[in-house]
Amino acid sequence: MNMFPMVTGFMSYGQQTIRATRYIGQSFITTLSHTNRLPITIHYPYEKSITPERFRGRIHFEFDKCIACEVCVRVCPIDLPVVDWRFEKDIKRKQLLNYSIDFEICIFCGNCVEYWPTSCLSMTEEYELSTYDRHELNYNQIALSRLPISIMGDYTIQTIRNSSESKINKEKSSNSRTITDY
Numbered sequence: 001m002n003m004f005p006m007v008t009g010f011m012s013y014g015q016q017t018i019r020a021t022r023y024i025g026q027s028f029i030t031t032l033s034h035t036n037r038l039p040i041t042i043h044y045p046y047e048k049s050i051t052p053e054r055f056r057g058r059i060h061f062e063f064d065k066c067i068a069c070e071v072c073v074r075v076c077p078i079d080l081p082v083v084d085w086r087f088e089k090d091i092k093r094k095q096l097l098n099y100s101i102d103f104e105i106c107i108f109c110g111n112c113v114e115y116w117p118t119s120c121l122s123m124t125e126e127y128e129l130s131t132y133d134r135h136e137l138n139y140n141q142i143a144l145s146r147l148p149i150s151i152m153g154d155y156t157i158q159t160i161r162n163s164s165e166s167k168i169n170k171e172k173s174s175n176s177r178t179i180t181d182y
Helices: 003-033 071-075 163-175
Strands: 047-049 059-061 082-088 093-102 121-123 138-140 158-160
Antiparallel strands (some): 082 093, 093 138
């Protein structure tokens, strides 16, 4: 009778050993499957990844196209753009005096760009807005009208395509079939 609990103890110990070995083997397989992948680390100041097509970066403002209708203020969820204007009685129109956006508060939702009737606002691919002074993030119409620097044209910076995008494009091209293939 004393032998039976000892045998069941050895059996449960053997099952636990097999289970632990299986878990270790699965973790090794996972680790080894990552050895053939390309590294995703980039050296940021010298290498920059190309932003996606519909990336919402810094807002670009064209002063000449603005009609001071304040649509951007009404559609903004946080009432962020500051539009200063005066009514010109002789031409019976609003005259824009000042336009500013505080990027410290902006959530980059893109509503101001989407609903603007004269398309004087647009989203750029510029994402480097960090500063040491928070007051530098308050952009007036002069700072907003500055064109973004394209990283594609800068020869000192190596552009890196997102590996996830290239994998998706490769899968789409390999999975695409014509009607004659079926």
